[in-house]
Amino acid sequence: xxxxxxxxTPAFLSFRxxxxxxxxxxxMLLYLRExxxxxxxxxxxxxxxxxxxxxxxxxIIFSFAFGGFSGFLEQLFEGFTFIISGIFIVTxxxxxxxxxxxxxAHLEEKIEKxxxxxxxxxxxxxxxxxxxxEGVELVLLLTGTASIGSxxxxxxILGTLIGLGLSIFIGILIFYGIRTVNLSKFFKISNxxx
Numbered sequence: 001x002x003x004x005x006x007x008x009t010p011a012f013l014s015f016r017x018x019x020x021x022x023x024x025x026x027x028m029l030l031y032l033r034e035x036x037x038x039x040x041x042x043x044x045x046x047x048x049x050x051x052x053x054x055x056x057x058x059x060i061i062f063s064f065a066f067g068g069f070s071g072f073l074e075q076l077f078e079g080f081t082f083i084i085s086g087i088f089i090v091t092x093x094x095x096x097x098x099x100x101x102x103x104x105a106h107l108e109e110k111i112e113k114x115x116x117x118x119x120x121x122x123x124x125x126x127x128x129x130x131x132x133x134e135g136v137e138l139v140l141l142l143t144g145t146a147s148i149g150s151x152x153x154x155x156x157i158l159g160t161l162i163g164l165g166l167s168i169f170i171g172i173l174i175f176y177g178i179r180t181v182n183l184s185k186f187f188k189i190s191n192x193x194x
Contacts, residue, residue: 006151010159011166013141018167021051021134024107025127026175031108040111043120047127054128055135062139063153 028044107126114122142156151159 006155007159007162009151010142010156011163014138014160014163015167016163017134017138017141018164019170021131022167022171023174024103024130026171027104027107028111028123028127029175031111035112037115040115040120040123043123044127047124048131050124051128051131051135054132055139058132058136059139062143 025044025048029041032038032040032044110126111123114120114126138160142160
């Protein structure tokens with residue numbers, strides 16, 4: 001039973017961070033589909049793949065570089081990562097409350113500007129920045145929560161994969177118009193839960 005409970009935190013965190021990234025990618029892909037410019041999808045995919053690889057590399061380097069502390073240094077490091085992850089959450093809440101309603105229009109404007117100026121690689125860069133931010137945030141959040149609990153690394157990885165899988169599944173449902181998500185309600189609920 002305890003193993004299942006240990007899965008909940010990494011699954012929820014990765015679901016939430018994954019869904020934030022997936023929703024942005026879905027918004028971008030839907031815009032290209034609606035404007036009949038699907039040939040630019042490859043730039044979104046390129047940015048997403050680069051960000052996923054970079055996030056995995058960051059997680060590996062982060063765990064190797066900072067995972068070997070013990071005693072006071074371990075407590076100092078865990079406290080620092082917990083504070084940084086808290087700052088990420090607060091900045092996200094403030095950003096979503098201010099910019100969330102305008103996010104779709106802002107992304108569509110950036111994509112259209114990139115296409116108009118023929119700087120289409122900037123679509124990849126935009127996608128990369130959005131996803132890498134979520135990836136780094138997820139690594140810091142998981143490190144912070146692991147520091148205050150006793151979640152095994154294998155359990156954390158499994159929970160993360162479950163959460164990311166669910167977020168991808170919901171992103172696919174949204175992309176194909178099977179399901180819609182009230183973003184402001186989702187972020188309000190998930191901010192209150194964690």
